[in-house]
Amino acid sequence: MRESTIMFLHYVTAILIVITGLIHLLANNDPVIGATIKANPVLYLGNMAIFLAALLYHAFNGVRVILIEMVPDRCWTKWISWAILIVGIVTYAVGLQVLMVALGFA
Amino acid sequence: MASEEAKEYVLPPEVLEETMKASEELWKPVRKIKFRIYKYNPRKDYAPYWEEHELEVSRGMTVLDALLIIKGEADHSLGLRYSCRMGLCGSCAMMINGKQMLACQTRVLEAAGSGDVVELRPLDNFPVERDLAADFTSFFEKHRAVKPWIIRNDDVELNNPTGPYKQTVDEYARYYQFTDCIKCGACLSACPTAATDYEYLGPQALAQAYRYIVDTRDDGLDVRIPVVDTEHGCWRCHFAASCSDVCPRGVDPAQGIQLLKKLLIKRKFGFKPHKPAEALPAKVKAEKKE
Numbered sequence: 001m002r003e004s005t006i007m008f009l010h011y012v013t014a015i016l017i018v019i020t021g022l023i024h025l026l027a028n029n030d031p032v033i034g035a036t037i038k039a040n041p042v043l044y045l046g047n048m049a050i051f052l053a054a055l056l057y058h059a060f061n062g063v064r065v066i067l068i069e070m071v072p073d074r075c076w077t078k079w080i081s082w083a084i085l086i087v088g089i090v091t092y093a094v095g096l097q098v099l100m101v102a103l104g105f106a
Numbered sequence: 107m108a109s110e111e112a113k114e115y116v117l118p119p120e121v122l123e124e125t126m127k128a129s130e131e132l133w134k135p136v137r138k139i140k141f142r143i144y145k146y147n148p149r150k151d152y153a154p155y156w157e158e159h160e161l162e163v164s165r166g167m168t169v170l171d172a173l174l175i176i177k178g179e180a181d182h183s184l185g186l187r188y189s190c191r192m193g194l195c196g197s198c199a200m201m202i203n204g205k206q207m208l209a210c211q212t213r214v215l216e217a218a219g220s221g222d223v224v225e226l227r228p229l230d231n232f233p234v235e236r237d238l239a240a241d242f243t244s245f246f247e248k249h250r251a252v253k254p255w256i257i258r259n260d261d262v263e264l265n266n267p268t269g270p271y272k273q274t275v276d277e278y279a280r281y282y283q284f285t286d287c288i289k290c291g292a293c294l295s296a297c298p299t300a301a302t303d304y305e306y307l308g309p310q311a312l313a314q315a316y317r318y319i320v321d322t323r324d325d326g327l328d329v330r331i332p333v334v335d336t337e338h339g340c341w342r343c344h345f346a347a348s349c350s351d352v353c354p355r356g357v358d359p360a361q362g363i364q365l366l367k368k369l370l371i372k373r374k375f376g377f378k379p380h381k382p383a384e385a386l387p388a389k390v391k392a393e394k395k396e
Contacts, residue, residue: 002331004370007341068337072305077337 010061013054020051045103052095060088135162139218141172143184144227147236154234157181163214169224170198170209173238185236193354196290200238201227206292206352229295245291248307251333252315257326263385271323271383280380284317284362286355293349293359305338309349312340313362319369322383327373340366 027037027044038044064084068077100106117125138160146154159176170188177184188198191210198209202217203225217224232240258264293309294300300308307315315334318324334340340363347360369379 002335003337003339003341004335004367004374007367008371008374065342069299069303069306069342072303072338074305074338077305081337 006061010058013058016050016054017058020047020054023047024051041103045099045105048099049096052099053092056088056092056095060084132166133164135164137163137215138222139163139214140223141176142223142225143238145237146234147185148234165215167214168210169202169212169214169217169226172214173209186238194288196288199229199290199292201229206295208290208354211354229291231295231297231300232291240291242291245294245308245310248311249289249314252307252311252330253326254314254318256318256321256324257329258323259325267385269386272386273322273383277322277380280320281317283357284313286357287314288355290354292352292354296348296352298346298348299342299344303338303342306342307334307339309359309363312343312366313357313359316362316366319366320379322380325382327379334366335370340370
């Protein structure tokens, strides 16, 4: 994947974090809107899944950028990117499972 | 007759005297300044050290003037790089009191301010060649990597040119400022990303890449993508803009890099950086046919 694609997704996930994060905050803090959102658990889980994915992608890509600047060797750059990707996928899987259990889907 | 006409252009004696006085005033020593100079020869010295020299300076004296006096009178071994002495070649860029400047364009009293010490050291983020001269090998490698020349695909027109390529003033204005770069290295030296990431292409190379990509005569975007769109390419710029802050020619490399990022994103949606320039005679012939 080209760096421009990775960074484009970085910007897209930033916008997604704002939108899905706002829905998540409203669902848990506003009694009226919260009740409406939580009335449909599938949609709420979908929002949380997108929120988690965007948050993890944005955060781990940030860490990747810091690491490849601190260890600029081209060989290490490749390893760092793969390691971050694997850690990200594992974290997302664990997070998704926790969400599904919490919302009664598993 | 001719001598009478020439007399009209002779300055009145009092004006001439005033001018001479002003000139003498400019070059009259006014203050003693201490120069703290970084000394290091990697082939000989175990570690860098500082050497101090005191000099009577005038209002018009530049840092380069002072260095050449020190080299001529006090320390013949002093290593520095300079050429044009008028801010055009970029050879004498160095750290003057902690800021990237051209020694030939910076007056000593301006650098010293209210103090009486001027500290000189080679550019940050560069290996030291010797004393105040930095090693530009990697800098020029990065510059060459972005292919800083016009790349064209029309071999027929290239080998048998029918005329110059048409370019409007607006098209020229898109890249004009970046042609002012003198490759002094001040921008790379000021860049905080380059301080840790030695693989990072740097503001100079990236701004030059943008300069050629947006040139309507150039077709080399696809050739330059594998160089600039990488982990150590334009995406590593965090827009500190210190490169633009220190550029002695007033170029804005930070803007160039941001525009390059925008261009790469737009390319994903099928946008091209420009319409290809056409050779003028072909255009004229087409208009005649109509």
